[in-house]
Amino acid sequence: MKIYTVGGAVRDRLLGLPVADRDHVVVGATPEDMVSLGYQPVGKDFPVFLHPQTHEEYALARTERKSGRGYKGFTVYATPEVTLEEDLRRRDLTINAMAEDESGTLIDPYGGRADLAAKVFRHVSEAFAEDPVRILRVARFAARFDGFVVAPETNGLMRRMVADGEVDALVPERVWQEIARGLMEARPSRMFRVLRACGALERLLPEIDRLFGAPQPPAHHPEVDTGEHVMLVVDWAARHAMSLPVRFAALTHDLGKGVTPRDLWPRHHGHEAKGVELLRALCERLRVPADCRDLAIAVARDHGNAHRAPELRPGTVVELLERVDAFRRPERFEAFLEACECDFRGRPGYEDRPFPAPDYLRQALRAAQAVDAGAVALRVEPARIREAVFQARAQAVAALHSHAGGNWEHFPHQADMGVRGTGPTLAAAFEQAALAMTAVVTDPSRVAPKEAVDIRCEAAGDELLLVDWLNALIFEMAARRLLFGRFAVTLDGHRLHATAWGEPVDPARHEPAVEIKGATYTELKIAKNEAGQWLAQCVVDV
C-alpha cells in the first residue's frame, strides 16, 4: 500500500498558504489492512480512517458514480485496485486534484499546478456535473482565492447543470452551509458573482439576483446598481472582520429594492418593509439560523432610520431603539450598528467619511437607559405606564440635542462678527463654531439637512485648524450656494474630517443677512475652561 497527501493540503502548500487540514489517500489497501494497522474507521458512506496518533484523515482510494439527483445519490467503489489517478479524477477542480507521495514528489495528472499558476478554476472531468454542491464550492473558492477566475468550459458546464435543474435539488441546509462559509471568506462578493455567472444565483437566491440591474439615485449611491452596492457592502463587512450575522444582514439589507416597479426607479420608497417580507421567506427556505435571521430582519427594516438617526425626532429614535430591542439586547444592537455602517460605507467615496449615526444612537440609548422606569411607573396609573416611560425616554434623548453638543454665540467685532463654539470636546466646539458661523447668515434651525458635504483639512495646530475648517465651509457654501445647519466633526490630532449637512440657499425662507468672505486669525482662540468645556472662536469677515 501507498499513502499520498491530497487535495487542499497540496494546493495550499503550493500557494504558500498555511495548511490547516491534511487529507490522505491510501492506494492498494483494504479496510481490514487499515484496522490491523491501528487506524480507526469513521466513514459511513465510504471507507475513511483516522490515524491512531495524528488523527488525520486517511481514505481508501475510490471512484464514485452518480445514481440519483442531488449530492447523496452516489455509488462508491473502493477496492485495492483503484489507482491514485482514478481517485484524483473524481475530484472537483484541477487545483484540488494533486497529490504528494511520502517523499514529497508531486503527482499532477490533470494540470493542477499550471491552473494554480494561471489562477484558473477548471473542472477535472465531466464527473464534476455529478455533484451540484460543487458549484457552490467553486463559488466559495472564488471568495477565498484572490484573482482566480472560472475557466470558460467550467462555467459552461455549471450553466448546463443549472439548466438541468441540478441546483434545485440541493437540500436547503447544504446551501446555507456553503453560503455561510463563503460569506466568511475574504471577498464574499466573488462567490455571488460566480453563482450569478452560471445562473445558480437566480435559482438559489433569486432575491439577491434581482438586485443586479435595479438602479439607485446616483446622488447617494455613486455605484448606482443595487447589486453592486450589496457586493461592496458584504466585502466591506468581510474586510472589517464582521461576524456571520452582520455579513448576512449586509447581504440582505436591501432585498426590497429588487421588487420596486421599474417606473418608480431609481427611487425605492418603502423598500425596507418589502425587504422584510422577502427576507422572512428566504430565511424559512434556507433554514437560516435564528441569530442571523433576527439581525438581518432588524437591519432590513431599520437601516434607513439608523442612517437618519441624528435627524429623527426624539420619539422616533426611542421607537427605533425599542424596535431593534436595544434595551434588552445591547450586544445585538451593536451588531445592528455594525451592519448599518457596512451599508453606509459600501459606496464608492463613503469608505472613510464620518458617519455619526452609530455614536449618536449609542448616546441616545445611554440617555434613554438612564431613565428610571420604576420611578416613572409609580407616578402614573398602570394603564399609562408604557406611554409615560416612552415619553421620559424621548425627553432624555431630546436633552441630548440641546446640551451634550455644546453651545454657540456671537461676540462683537467692530466691522464684522465673532463666532464662538463651546462643547465637551474640541470636535464639539468646532461643530458649534460652525453653527455660530451659519447663524451670521441665517437661523441655523431653518436649514434642512438635505445634502451632505465631506470636508477634510489639516493644519499645524488647533487654532489654525479652526480657521481652515471654517474657511473650508465658507468655500463649500460659496461654490455650491449652500447653507449648512448640522455638522459632525471628527478630529485626529490636527487632522479634521467632517460632514456638513445643509441645503441650497433659499432667500425667501432663509433671509440670508450677509455672505461670509472668510474666517480670520483675529480674536482666534482655542481654550479649555475649568469645567472641562472646550472653546473655539475667531472673527469672520462679512
Added chain:
Amino acid sequence: MDLARFKQVSEVEWQVAPSGRMRVPAVIFADQALVREMDDKVYEQLTNVASLPGIVQAAYAMPDAHWGYGFPIGGVAAFDADAGGVVSAGGVGFDISCGVRTLHTGRRTDEIAPLKQRLADRLFAHIPAGVGSTGPLRLNAAGMDAMLRGGARWAVEHGYGSAADLDRIEERGCMAGADPDKVSEQAKRRQRDEIGTLGSGNHYLELQEIMEIHDAKAADRFRLRVGEVVVSIHCGSRGLGHQIGTEFLRQMVAAAPSYGIELPDRELACAPITSPLGQAYLGAMRAAINCALANRQVITHLARQVFAELLPGTHLTLIYDVSHNTCKQELHTVDGQSRRLHVHRKGATRAFGPGHPALPDDLRDIGQPVLIGGSMGTASYILVGTETGMTRAFSSACHGAGRAMSRHQATRQWRGRSLVDALASQGILIRSPSLRGVAEEAPGAYKNVSAVVEAAERAGLARKVARLKPLVCIKG
C-alpha cells in the same frame, strides 16, 4: 481711545513716535472727536503695521479708521522692495479691490421722481444681489483667465460698456501684472458665475441726488450740478477675491518664520515683495483687482439696461471708479527722492492730486475724483485729490463713514422692516433680499460721514466737491 498716547501735530494729525519694534511713526489723520471714538485696537494695529520690515515714512490711518484684521481698516502703508519691504494679504483684505464707481444719469430729480418706485423695483430685479445670487455670465477656464487679465477692458470687449468708460477707471480699467495662474482653482470656482453680482453686507447700488456743491470749479469739471441724479455702485472682487485673501493669508502665516518675519499678530502675515510667495500674491491680487473692475463694469451695463428700458435716451456716463482694498506699485517722493513703493490701502482710497500722470487727460489739471460711500440713509461725497495729499499719506484719503457699531449691536437696536419704513418716509427707497441685512447696515451703525470727510479735507488729504443724498438703495 486715549488721546494722551499721541503727540498732536495739528488739529487733525496725531502721531506716535517709533518705540519698541516700530520702525517708523504711526500717524492718524482725524479730528479730536473721531480719534477719541476710535477703538484702542486701531492704535495697536497701526503701531503693529509700523513695525513691519521695509515700511517707508509712516503707517497712516485715515479719519474713518476702525478695528480691522492686522491692518486697521482705513490704513495706508508703503513698502520698499529694495529695503526688504513686504506685501501683506491682510494689508489688502479679503475683498480685494472693493470700490465705488459713480455715473451721471444727466437727469434731474424731478425727471426721475415719477419713476422712482419702478426704477427701484427694476434695478432690484435686474441686478443680482444678496447671498447665493448668480450673475449673467458663466465663465469657462479660458474666459475666466481672460477676465482676470483684462478687467474692465475685457468686459468692454464683450459688450459691457464702451471704451470711454475705461478712461475713467483706475489703471485704465486693466491692472497690469495680473497672473491668473497664481489664482487657485477654488478661487476661480467661487467666481464662475459671480461676475455681475453685487454681493451682500455693505455693498449697494444707489441712485443719489446731488445736494450741495462745495467746489464749483471741480464740480464743473466733473459735470456735477445740484438737483441732478447719479448712480453709485459699491462692490468688489466677489468670491474670487475672498478666496485669494484666505489662501494667501494662510500661506503667509505659515511662511513668515522662514523669511525671518516675526508677527505681532498673525493677521499681519506678509512676505518679502521680492520672494516667490510675495510675487505670487501680487500676481493673484492684481487678477482679483481686474475681477472687481470687470464686475463693476458688468453691473454698470445692467444698470444701463434698466435706464434704457424705463427712461430711454438716458446715458449713464462714468465719472470715476476707485478701489479701496489694494496694494499698488507707485512712484512717490520721500525725503526729496522718488521711490518705487508698494502702497497698501486697506479701506482707503487713492487720491491723486492735479498733474499726476496716471490721471486721464481731461482730469489731469484738476485731480482725481475721490468717491466716498455713504450708508443708506446718509450722504455720500465726491472729493478731489490735492497737491498736499501727495505729500501726506502717499495720495490716500478715507473711503467711507466706517462702522461705529458692530453688526451684533445693530441687530439689537434696529429692525429691518421699521428701518425700511422710516427711510421710505424720508424719500429713500430700500430694496434688499434680507431685512436682517438692512438692520445690520443701519445708517446709525456708521460714523458720521460728514465729520470724516471734513477731517480728510482739513488734513489736506482731499477736498470736498459735492454732497449726495440717496434716493434709492439696492442693498445686497
